[in-house]
Amino acid sequence: MVSHRQGNAQRISALDERAEALHLKRDMGIADARAMHPSIDIVEADPEADRRLLEGLADWCDRYTPLVALDGADGLFLDVTGCTHLFGGERAMLNDIMWRFLQQGFDVRAGLAPTPGAAWAAARFCGDRIVVSGEEEALLAPLPLAALRIAPETRASLESVGLRTAGAVMAAPRAPLARRFGATLLLRLDQALGRLDEAVSPRLPVAPLSVERHLAEPVTLTEDIERLVGLLATTLKTDLERRGEGARTLALLLFRVDGAVSRIALGTSRPMRDPQLIQKLFHERLAALEQDIDAGYGFDLVRLSVLAAAAFDMAQADLTGEVTDDGADIALFADRIRARLGEGAVLQPVAVESHLPERAVAIVPFSEAPRRTTPPKRPERVQAPKTIFPPERPIRLFRAPEPIDVPATEMPEGPPLNFRWRRALYRVTRAEGPERIAAEWWREAPDDAAASTRDYFRIEDAEGRRYWLYRQGLYGGSQAAPRWFMHGVFA
């Protein structure tokens, strides 16, 4: 028995058959139930876990149709339009769904109807019923008002005027109904009867292309999965060729026999359709995920979907067939590394217009895009003047400037004589600077402009190592003494 808190009292929110046999009911107070049967077992409701379970089931239902939507806290909509023939007709499909859920230990009610509203009513009030087109009215007429998916208040007021079934509401004149009970009632009614379209919004975007293979014998070995991916990708290739596209995002869905679904997605740097390359990428991905994927009793359905596609430009090979596309090689290399080690495994620097050294270069995950598109022309006046002598910059920059201890400087504004960094003392033999770099005032307004101003020095120590130090803040201000930081090293 599951309890939940409603108002100030713990109430029963769900109960099993044995509890029902004890004449316990939903919404009964826990105190009352305990008084009747002191030995009942009560579990606190966990809506989050219920939600996760329902989403897991929705994932699993993906094997029947890509259009799966959640319905409240306890229902699923499956838009099976055009899918039923794959499972041997509507009845066979419904039986298959019911049977498989039963195998997994769920007590399900299913209904199949031309409209979501009618299917909802069929599932909840008739059980295991298939409604053909045109029969919605006959289905709904004897059902109670709850089958119309209307708010409890509307239902109560309808009942108070004597309209106790959906049939009675349908028979009543529409205009007074709309005036008295609002437009929602008629909307629901029309939706259920198919007079108005109702869209089921799927949880996941529908893949433009996907191929799948049902397996009589579940597979467990990674090698088998990889081979299947190769086969599926070969099928996918003809579809992609027909559309003149290549895959940019691919997803591999592995449906385990006991209902768990593994979803493995990967992106490619440039549109791809070669089955061998796709297989190679999934090889890396699967190798990386080896610990995370639990094959259990095996997978009985493997699906490969193209989530995003882009135009695939064919390259003309020369007659010797020796043309090599370095860009393609690098893109494939980056894809493989990323498939194995994650998105951030291959990085590229991008110059950013900023005078702050740490902001002047952005490190972004590798992508082909900036190489191909030319940046839009900016007006002349915005462009920074090209300097003949670019400022000296270190070749390595610390992620975060490291504080150093500077006991003394020759002049208040001058370079340090020696400093302590990482517990070692360095003697400064030569120094260049300062180069003053102020904060970006347009980005954030510092409390005190002087406090965030940095004076950079190039320093050479006694052994010839060259460093980039800075002093943050100025002497003689009102604030605390300036602090010194190590920011980078020179060659």
Added chain:
Amino acid sequence: MAISAVARETVFALRRQIAKIEGTLPERLQAPAGAPLDADADADLTIVRRGLAAALPDAFLPIGVEPLDAALSGGLPKAALSEIHGLETRDAGAVAGFALSLASLILKQAQGLPVLWIGTTEIFREAGFPYARGLQVSFGVEPRQLLFSEAPKLVDALWVAEEAARMTALAAVILEIRGNPQRLDLTATRRLHARAQSAGRPVFLLRQAAEPEPTAAPVRLIVSPAPAVPRETVAGPLAGSIGRPAFTISIGKSRTALPGQFTLEWNPDERVFDERRGEEGRTDRAKNPVPVVSLSGGRKDPAAASGAVLAFPALGAAISPATGGQPPSGQRPAHLSPRRAG
């Protein structure tokens, strides 16, 4: 006098074998078409073995400093794993700088190809992440020519390096590792080396704070920073200023060279190495700074203007075979003297 086809075939087979032992590219070994293959073939082979790079101009990356190139038998092998060691982590700037200057030399030949820099998270945290602006200023490596790969674990970094080493679409691969991890053993380096050989691209193994240990790399250079000379201005060296990057290179391992030590200076403007003259060369500069500064500063071979230098190519040729791998510091600055005189 002509040689029979069989004998020529034998010579080629031998050369190929030698090339395999040497770890150079066998396909580069074909004799230039029409080159007379006569009795000098044996001498040629000797040259290959001693490695003066006369026969294989393309298999080595000349560093551009004659004594070091001679000591390394023509430069660093292009299609191989080369180890570049730093003694301490704080030398990372010099070690990375030297590797990048080599990469910059390679990029002069392989235009447009990117350089991949692989490192573990540890080394990037300890020694700093490569800063693209600085690389552009000092080594002429454009940001779009750079790719980085950061792996939290050494195994992953090694895997990336192995995958990258067999790519011909990368100009060079830099793998940066700290210390002496057990995984980076003879087998791992042999795999890297073999892949680099078959792809014909260099792989630089940067090892910070590492002890030398047996690896498959044919060359190991130990880099430490050297104090830079002051900046040179029209009025002479600017006291207290920090000039071009300088490195002290010692050959830790090489099949041809004796251990030696060289001080190199990187010229960021022309992207070439200059050799730092010995102590007396520097005192020369101090004594008589004006001509030396303007001549040695910007260019590698500034002697063209002066008529007195005509005799010197012959002298240089006479000296260099005799010196072999070691640069006698007394003889190197010899060509400066006529300039002082003139």
